[in-house]
Amino acid sequence: MAKLTTRTEDYSKWYNELVVKSDLAENSGVRGCMVIKPYGYAIWEKMRDEMDKKFKETGHQNAYFPLFIPKSYFEAEEKNAEGFAKECAVVTHYRLKTDPNNPKKLIVDPEAKLEEELIVRPTSEAIIWNTYRGWIQSYRDLPILINQWANVVRWEMRTRLFLRTAEFLWQEGHTAHATKNEAIEETEKMLHVYADFAENFMAMPVIRGIKTESERFAGADRTYCIEALMQDGKALQAGTSHFLGQNFGKAFDVKFTTNEGKIEHAWGTSWGTSTRLMGALIMTHSDDLGLVLPPTLAPIQVVIVPIFRSDEQLEEINTVVDKLQKELKLKGISVKYDDRKENKPGWKFAEYELKGVPVRIAIGPKDLENGTVELARRDNLTKETQPLEGLENYIETLLTTIQKDIYAKAEKYRDENMTKVDSYEEFKKVLEEKGGFILAHWDGTAEEEAQIQEETKATIRCIPLNNDLEDGISMVSKKPSKQRVIFAKAY
C-alpha cells in the first residue's frame, strides 16, 4: 500500500487521498457529485441515527417534501432567492426521445418543455412554507416541529469530497411557532443539540456563536452556528440554526388565529447539518497513517488479526477468537476478525490503521501460551499486552477512554490555536504563521468585515455565545468595540 501524502507536505492532498484510499467516497462521472462508498456511508448512518434520536427526543418528527421547487416559489422570498436560487440545477423538460438522425442516441424532446421550470431543492424553506400554509390556521396547530433527511443540490464550481459537492445529503429542520420567543428558543435549542452531538459523538470541540449579518443564512433574521477548527488551522462551519423571524410566514402567507383571536404570521426556524460533517470528522482527528475514528462512529470498533504460520495454529487461535468475539458482541461492541490468508499481518495492520479502527488485537501462538493478546490503540499508536481473561471488560472501558482522549487532543489543539490579538499587524502575522481562531476586536460594521476579508481572506466565524465583554479598539477602523469576535480562514 503506497503511503499517504503527509499533512505537512500537502494538507489538501492528504485529505483527498485519505478520503479515497480509506474507501469513504470518490468522485463520480457526474461533475461535482460524489459516490459515498459503504465504509463512508456506514459512518454517516451512525451520525444520522444519533442526530435523528436527538431530534426525536426534542419533540421533532420526520417528514418528506418534494425534491423539486417551482421557480416562482423562490421569487416569494427575495433574500432566499438571492442566496440560493442562482446556482442551481434547473429542470426544463420531462422527456427524452430517440434522435431521429441516430437511433442509438437520445435527445431532449422539445415538445416536452415544462410550463414552469423546476429547481432541484438547494434548501427547502420555500416548498415547506408553501405547504405549511395549508397546515396552520390556529395557534392550536402550532408549533410544527419537523425535520427532513434529504439530498440537496447547489451548483458549486469548485468541489471537494464531502466538503463542497454539488449534491450532498443533509437534514433540514423546519419549525413554525406562534411567538417570536418560542422560535428563538427553538433555534437555540437545536444549536445546542448540534454542539452536544459534535462534542460527545464526533469528539469534535466546537464554538457556539452567532453569525454576523454578512454571513447570515439568506432569509434569516439571525443565524447561530457551531464552528470547529481543523488541523491545518482553518475553521469549518459544522452546523447552523436559523431564526427566520416571520420572513417565510409573510412570504408564503402562513397566518394563524392567536389565543386572543388575532390573526398573525407564523414565526419560523430552520437548522441543518450535512455530509460536510464527514469532512470535519476526518480533518479533526486523522493523521498521516489514515483515519482516526472516535469509537462512537467507527463501523468496526475492534479488529482481531491472527498471527500464524500453520493451519493448526490458526485453528487454535480461531477457538479463542470465537469466544472473544461473542463476548465483545454481547457488550454491543462491533468487531471484525480478519483471518484472510492472502494478506500478511503487517499489511492488515496498515489497512486498519488507514481505516481508523480504534482498537486492534493481535493474537499469535505465544499469546495463546501466555493467555494474552497484543492490543494497539489507533488514536495514540500505543501497544500493550493484556490478559485474555476479562478482555471484553477492558476493551469496553478502553473505548470510552479513547473517545475522551480523542476529544481532549482535539480540544487541546483548538485551545492552543486560539489567539488573542490587539492589532491588525499582529492579526495578519498570526493568520499567516499559525492560523487558527483569532480573537480580535471589530467595529460591528460590514465594511470593516469586508475589508479584512478582502485583505486577508479571513472571515468572522462567529460572535461566541455568552461572550466576555471587554472594551477595545477595532483593528482597522480603530473604533471602540465591546467584545472580541472570532476570525479565521474557513472551509
Place this chain on the structure above:
Amino acid sequence: MAKLTTRTEDYSKWYNELVVKSDLAENSGVRGCMVIKPYGYAIWEKMRDEMDKKFKETGHQNAYFPLFIPKSYFEAEEKNAEGFAKECAVVTHYRLKTDPNNPKKLIVDPEAKLEEELIVRPTSEAIIWNTYRGWIQSYRDLPILINQWANVVRWEMRTRLFLRTAEFLWQEGHTAHATKNEAIEETEKMLHVYADFAENFMAMPVIRGIKTESERFAGADRTYCIEALMQDGKALQAGTSHFLGQNFGKAFDVKFTTNEGKIEHAWGTSWGTSTRLMGALIMTHSDDLGLVLPPTLAPIQVVIVPIFRSDEQLEEINTVVDKLQKELKLKGISVKYDDRKENKPGWKFAEYELKGVPVRIAIGPKDLENGTVELARRDNLTKETQPLEGLENYIETLLTTIQKDIYAKAEKYRDENMTKVDSYEEFKKVLEEKGGFILAHWDGTAEEEAQIQEETKATIRCIPLNNDLEDGISMVSKKPSKQRVIFAKAY
C-alpha cells in the same frame, strides 16, 4: 369529523380521502410530487428500518450514488433506456438570473446551459454500473452487495398518492457477481426477503412469482416479483427482484479476472421496493372507518383515552395511567395518552380509528372502582373489559394476536379471490364480477398476453414459483399449456 366515502361507494375515492384525512400524505404544489406527512413518514420509517435490518443480515451494505445521470449513460443499455430514459426530469441548465425586464422575477440563464443534459435518476443501474467498473478487477472484488435508500423520479402523467407519484422514495439493491448461478441465487434470496417482510411485518400475503417477458424490468433477463391482492380485487406489485445477466456488465464494460485467470463480464442483480408499499398497506387492511395498521407498523400501538367529568376524576385516572404507560413502554410498546380537554371521548375514538391505532383503552371512574379498563381492538372492532392488573402482559399478547388475525383476514380474502377458470368467457365473467387473482392457462406467447390485456385490461401478474404443473388449453389461442399463470387487473 366528516365520514369517509365507503369502499363500496367509491373505492378509489375512499383511498384518496383516507390517505389525506389520516394524515399520511398530501399532494404538493409540484405536479405529481407528494408531501409525506409525519404520521405517514413514521410508518415508512418502520418499513425502512425493518427492511434495512434484513438487508444487512443478508450481507448487504448501504451506499449512496449521484441523483443525476448523464444522458449518454442511458444510451449504453438500450432496453433500460427504452424503459426508463423517456419520461424523466431533464436538467438542462445550472443557473437562474434576475429577469432584466422585471427585477422580481427569475429566469433561466441561457448562458448556463449544460454541455450534456442530466437525468434525475429514475433507477440507478446506469450510474452504479458505471461506478462498479472502477471497483471490480478481480474475482476477489466480488460479490459487491450494495443497497441504496434514495428518491427517484419518473414523469408519470396520472399520479396517485403513494401508488404512482413522479417522485418517490425507495431502496434499490445493486449487486455484482462472478457467476450466473450466484447472481440468480441472490435475485431469489432478495425476493424471499421481500416476501417475508410483506407477510410477517406488513401482514400482507403475497404470491412469489416470475414476470413474463412483456412485464419484465427493462434491462433484466428475468424479473421476480411479489404480488398482493387489494380489497377491490386488483393486484399490486409490491416488490421486484431482477436477474440482470451480464447486460449491465457488458454495457458498462465491467470485467474481472476469474480464479482461473480468464477475463469475464460481471453478472448483476437489482431489486427494489418503494413508498408504493404504503398504498399496498392501506388497501390491504383498512376499512370504512379508516386505517387498520398491523402493530408492527403502527406509530402508536396503544392509545389511552380518559373518560372524566371533573378535574378530580381526571387526576385519579392520570395516576393509574402513568403507571400503565410506564409498564407498556418497558415492554417496548408505543403508547399515547390523549388527555386533551378540548375534544370529547367520542371524537377521540373516531380519530384513532381513522388513524388505525391497533388498541384503544378507555378508563373512566367506574373502571377505577372496578380495577378494569375498556379495551377496543381496531382490527375487528370488538370491545372487552379487562382487569388493570397485568394489563401490560395482556396487551403484549394481544398485539401479537392482532398481527396474526390481520394477516389471516387478508389471506382469507386473497384465497377466496383466487379463481381457477378454464375458458375465456369464464375469465371475463370472473374478472368483471369479482376480480381477484385468476388462474388460467396461457400459451406462453406475448401475442396472447397482449390480446387478453387489450380486451380485458387484465395482465399476467406472474408465473408463481414452484407452480403446480397441469396440462391444459390456453384461453385464446387454444394451444396446449403446461401450467396456469395468474391474471389480474393491476395498480
